[in-house]
Amino acid sequence: MTHEEKRAWIMLVVSTVGYAVYAAVVLSRVDGGSLAATPYAGVLLWTIGGAIVASIVAEIAIGVVNPRASRVKDVRDREIGRLGDHVGQAFVIIGAVSALLMALAEWDWFWIGNVIYLCFVLSAVVGSLAKVIVYRRGVPQW
Numbered sequence: 001m002t003h004e005e006k007r008a009w010i011m012l013v014v015s016t017v018g019y020a021v022y023a024a025v026v027l028s029r030v031d032g033g034s035l036a037a038t039p040y041a042g043v044l045l046w047t048i049g050g051a052i053v054a055s056i057v058a059e060i061a062i063g064v065v066n067p068r069a070s071r072v073k074d075v076r077d078r079e080i081g082r083l084g085d086h087v088g089q090a091f092v093i094i095g096a097v098s099a100l101l102m103a104l105a106e107w108d109w110f111w112i113g114n115v116i117y118l119c120f121v122l123s124a125v126v127g128s129l130a131k132v133i134v135y136r137r138g139v140p141q142w
Contacts, residue, residue, distance in 0.1 A: 003062075003069055004077045005135040008084065010058045012128035018051035019121040036110040044117060080134045088127020095119025 025043045026035075063069075073081075095116050102112045 002077060002135070003071045004073060004081065005132065006062050007059065008128045008131035008135070010055055011124055012132060014051050014054045014058065015121050015124040015128065018047050022047040036108040038110070040110060040113065044113065076139060079139050080131050083134060084127040084131035087130040088123040091119045091123035091126060
């Protein structure tokens with residue numbers, strides 16, 4: 001397994017777990033009230049920060065476990081990285097357009113913030129999943 005494939009796995013797992021923790025904490029705070037009235041900003045920032053730290057720690061751990069592993073990117077790694085990024089970027093656009101429309105419709109900030117966060121997570125998860133699949137099955141020939 002190349003270093004870049006390991007990085008894709010880390011992003012996939014950390015993004016999924018981070019969002020699951022965020023959703024669980026926010027949903028546990030509802031207490032029978034409106035979901036939009038639930039405090040979410042602190043949890044959102046802490047889970048994003050925690051995901052960043054977890055990714056860094058995981059990459060350091062992989063480096064410590066196998067210090068002589070090559071970190072050189074070849075043409076295949078670049079093609080897979082580009083493909084995964086293109087697949088994931090669609091969700092960033094979907095999130096931006098959705099948030100814009102929600103803001104124009106004067107929706108509550110809770111929903112706007114959450115749709116942006118969800119689309120960023122989907123971008124990371126789907127892009128990483130595409131990279132992992134292509135690493136396992138090969139680069140498609142168009």
